Amino acid sequence: MAVLFFLGFWLMCLAALWLWKKSLFIATWREPYFADTPVLIESDDWGPGGDFHGERLTQLLSMLAKHKDSVNRSAVLTADMVLAVPDIAKIESTGQYHRRMLDTDFPIIYKALQQGIQQDTLVPQLHGMEHLNGKAFAELCQKQDPRLAIARSNKGWWDWEKLDSPLQGHYVDGSTLPTQAISSVDAKALVANAMDCFAKMFGYPSLSTVAPCYLWNDEIEKSWQQQNIIAIQTAGYRCTGRDQTGHYFQDPPMIRLGSSNRFAQTYLVRNVMYEPVDGKNTPDSAFTEAELAYRQALPVSISTHRYNYTRSEEQCQQAISGLDQLLGQIIGKFPNVRFLASPELGEFLQNKTNHIVNRFNDREWPSLNLASPHRKTSAFLYRLYYRHRKLVLIGYCTGLIFPAWLICKTSS
Numbered sequence: 515m516a517v518l519f520f521l522g523f524w525l526m527c528l529a530a531l532w533l534w535k536k537s538l539f540i541a542t543w544r545e546p547y548f549a550d551t552p553v554l555i556e557s558d559d560w561g562p563g564g565d566f567h568g569e570r571l572t573q574l575l576s577m578l579a580k581h582k583d584s585v586n587r588s589a590v591l592t593a594d595m596v597l598a599v600p601d602i603a604k605i606e607s608t609g610q611y612h613r614r615m616l617d618t619d620f621p622i623i624y625k626a627l628q629q630g631i632q633q634d635t636l637v638p639q640l641h642g643m644e645h646l647n648g649k650a651f652a653e654l655c656q657k658q659d660p661r662l663a664i665a666r667s668n669k670g671w672w673d674w675e676k677l678d679s680p681l682q683g684h685y686v687d688g689s690t691l692p693t694q695a696i697s698s699v700d701a702k703a704l705v706a707n708a709m710d711c712f713a714k715m716f717g718y719p720s721l722s723t724v725a726p727c728y729l730w731n732d733e734i735e736k737s738w739q740q741q742n743i744i745a746i747q748t749a750g751y752r753c754t755g756r757d758q759t760g761h762y763f764q765d766p767p768m769i770r771l772g773s774s775n776r777f778a779q780t781y782l783v784r785n786v787m788y789e790p791v792d793g794k795n796t797p798d799s800a801f802t803e804a805e806l807a808y809r810q811a812l813p814v815s816i817s818t819h820r821y822n823y824t825r826s827e828e829q830c831q832q833a834i835s836g837l838d839q840l841l842g843q844i845i846g847k848f849p850n851v852r853f854l855a856s857p858e859l860g861e862f863l864q865n866k867t868n869h870i871v872n873r874f875n876d877r878e879w880p881s882l883n884l885a886s887p888h889r890k891t892s893a894f895l896y897r898l899y900y901r902h903r904k905l906v907l908i909g910y911c912t913g914l915i916f917p918a919w920l921i922c923k924t925s926s
């Protein structure tokens with residue numbers, strides 16, 4: 515009798531919830547759910563640097579090569595590439611913007627990247643032509659702006675990460691706040707030039723991209739589309755600029771994996787932070803985030819910037835051994851782990867191929883498997899649980915949390 519009462523009560527609750535949140539439930543259900551566990555390692559800012567970066571990268575990739583997934587593919591770094599740095603001496607003498615290019619001016623790093631591509635432990639992805647706004651940089655250089663003192667005192671390589679944060683944006687001019695979006699003509703030319711250089715350096719165009727400092731707008735997406743970019747890597751939001759006080763302006767503030775923009779480009783989302791040099795993340799905290807992704811049948815997409823590996827030797831070794839530990843835990847605990855790179859996930863989500871293909875070395879692997887209805891239902895409930903506090907509260911008040919818990923328990 516009591517069972518019948520509860521079943522009737524829950525059905526009524528579900529009907530009311532459906533009326534209230536129908537569009538949310540449908541949108542959440544239509545997101546991609548994976549039976550495999552795709553694991554991506556997204557690493558921003560590789561590009562021009564000190565020669566020792568080549569050696570550090572090789573050490574990192576050697577560690578990745580030891581980890582094999584369920585189809586015997588190695589762990590692979592999606593290296594988000596910066597293609598150039600300003601040529602300060604030339605800018606100062608001419609007043610115009612000039613570049614030093616990754617392939618010709620930084621051959622040791624370029625060679626390490628090429629080896630990673632052939633070894634299948636690295637897939638390049640366009641980050642930006644440079645990690646700053648060239649026009650604004652040239653103007654500040656001419657004015658001998660004190661914010662460029664470090665750059666101007668070192669005519670060879672210097673670390674753009676040491677620039678004032680607003681100056682590191684690429685698709686905005688951050689020389690004064692609020693930032694100004696670059697013009698559509700500049701955007702088109704900049705992206706076309708970067709794509710051209712990228713294809714020449716790596717033998718294939720970038721199918722996906724991530725904007726420096728996560729700063730980009732519709733105009734940039736349009737320029738990317740004109741260059742056949744199909745997927746955009748995000749941290750779960752887009753920032754179009756920074757206000758007077760430097761705060762980022764988010765639009766949209768929430769992006770889900772697999773959603774599309776007006777140019778039919780697919781958004782990808784990083785959901786695991788492994789930036790140990792910042793002192794915020796450890797292999798254990800990253801694994802906890804990976805577990806949340808796994809329960810929701812989402813790809814595990816790890817964010818780990820170059821600077822974790824290019825500062826002191828000790829920091830680099832700690833970062834590599836921590837990532838080693840994290841990947842070991844992921845392979846040990848999750849079923850059907852599949853290492854892949856972001857452009858490959860982008861192609862899969864757009865149904866472009868029957869296989870997973872590394873376009874940079876032509877190797878192929880079986881396609882990914884999507885979740886069965888039972889696994890999908892459990893992951894769907896987890897997505898609602900982790901994202902919507904009100905629904906969780908209602909679940910506890912009505913007792914609906916109990917059947918939901920039962921479904922989740924029996925699916926894993």
Ligand SMILES: [Zn+2]
Pocket residue numbers: 558559641645725726727
């Ligand atoms: Zn960056």
